[in-house]
Amino acid sequence: MQEIYLDSAATTRPCRAALDAVTAAAEEYGNPSSTHFKGIAAKRIIDRARAQVATALGCSEERLFFTGSGTEANNQAVIGAARAKKRHSSIIVSTDGEHPSVEMPLRFLEEEGHRVIRLSTKGGKIDPDELRNALTQKVALVSVMRANNETGALYDIAMVRREIDTSGCGALFHCDAVQGFMKTTDRNALVRNCDMVTISAHKVNAFKGCGALYVQNGINLPAYILGGGQERGSRSGTESTPVLAAFGAACAEWTANRDRIEYITGLRDYTENKIEESLGDRVVIHRPAERICGILSILLKGVKSEVALNLLSSEGICVSAGSACSAHKKESRVLTAYGLKKSEIDNALRISFCYTNNREESDMLVALLKRAAGLTDRNRI
């Protein structure tokens, strides 16, 4: 059975450069904190990886801190910045469509006495007026994601920056760019507009177990993992040299191949058109105002997403359900915020592309989606 992986928003297949880097770096098993030659060799690998990631993000190496995951970076940024700025204000502005690794820290902060204003992301965009209203008071932190992982909506971070600056609210701006990193043409936009940026290795064809946080000069976030003082005290724990080396190598590849974005966008549009052509009114395609290149969010009318997903999976195609439609699991908070009804969320599918996918794969997907569209649904009985 041919394997067709169309779930790159969940995680990506490691690229050849990452695989080579991880193998080579595994030989350099010294502890990067050791001062003997084995330690120094490992440290050099990490320094190189940091330089590669920093170049990709467009920031200085000194302001890039590796973490164990994107989730960890988001936790550190949101909780750390909110606590550090508590004397200035206890108000945080965010959105109702954030990833759980931002949303759950926000709930934690609410329990600590912070007030969180969640801007609507209905239709996949943030209303500047609503943001402006929220910023009429002193605000500690604004946290807005770059691209939404379920709908693919791309939020206007330059607009958010402008509103923060003109309001004089004094807020720090954090952006969860786990989905957006390397997937937009203006790659310097993140560092130019944000005070803190979260990125993750396994979304750019490197490995799980590694993320990074960019923190602008002058901001000191408290460390939550204490110990040997690695990452300049920001995140203790012996660094995983091979995993970091792979992160660096994958970033270098993305930096050198900027045409990937155009390719992925083309493939997404091709697939979208094919789906529309062959399924007609049995499918709804969500088109947020601005979209990330690799994510296509659709719904098959009257077909539960889990059923469609099972069928695709049995034929070797991996996609994601917009939400697990089982009665045991709550519907997607993000898709509800986007404006979908519960019955629509039950039918939502997310197809996400990488530069490794091609049109033949899209054609096979469309053929199977057509079959899936004919499957009887509980609601039809």
Add this chain to the structure above:
Amino acid sequence: MKEIILLKYGEMVLKGLNRGYFDNLLLKRVRNLLKEVDGRFTLDYSQSTLCIRGDDNADFYKAFSQMKKVFGVATVCRGVECEKNMDAIKRSLLENGADFLQGAKTFKCVARRSDKSFPLTSPQICAECGDIILESFDGVSVNVINPDVSVTIEIRDKSAFLHGGGEKGAGGMPVGSNGNALLLLSGGIDSPVAGYMAAKRGVALDAVYFESPPYTSEAAREKVISLARKLSEYSGRIYLHCVSVTEIQQTMTGLCEIRLFTLLLRRFMVRIAERIANEIGASALVTGESIGQVASQTIMSIAVTNSVAGIPIFRPCIGLDKEEIVVRARSIGTFDISGLPYEDCCTVFTPKHPNTRPTEDLLVEEEKKLDVEGLVERALKSRKHIKIG
């Protein structure tokens, strides 16, 4: 002085001339479970107690937890064996007393002499051992009515056993001593508990799982496999038969009364399960039904499901509340697995308003619209079986 585990047999000691049959099954189960534990063990049975000894590499901690899963055992004790004289017994108590007491505040000594030639009487043994404990361990006092721990000294034929009173065993009868049955296993909470309860009465189990791909996922099947694996820790090896009922459900969709869907499907499941049971030599079916829990479990619904079966259907959970079933599921470790959110075949085509007062005639009439035998045959052809445990 050597570490030992003692298994005290349960109700099987009441058996008469066929006692040996039960003993052999229990020994077989114990040997199978000890195969998964590091070290070499030897078994020695006498006076309703099985003594497990091990070599220097024996992992007694793991062995002890395994032995708590053996049906037929009333109590499991972890203790030591020493020479049969008071000096050795006292020395062992000094060395192991802390393990027996485990932070208890009160204790009593219990002595059992199966060797009546031992010079001291049981009360004398208790008095001397009690003195040693009181002198040597701080913060403990004697309470003969309701002690935290009963430090037990058993004077046997060749040696003495010392332990802290032991823990409750799994109870019931050795698996296999009461025949074979086929469990209708779903991803829910009830059926694994039903399987456990049947196995506890000595029934050897195989299981059948009904799935509806692509309406149900690979993950749902994995969940059922996990449940079967957990169950097999108690019941021993299980063959899980996975049968697709997708065609049956799709055929019914166009032809049959929606309100009867669940019952029609359950009758199909019973027919298919019975065919598998006959083939593998199982003489009964086991289900997780409990009266009135859902629409297909009213007495009338159970009656019409039952009527297609030619072999007995046991329903160990029949009189249990959901809460009681959950308590049992938690204690055997299946509850958390059952809680995983994957669609089960029963729920995909569930009617919104099922018939709760069906009659046999109504169902027979509906089934006339279907090629029942053909559908059963084709479902059986889809069967895959997986060996678990």
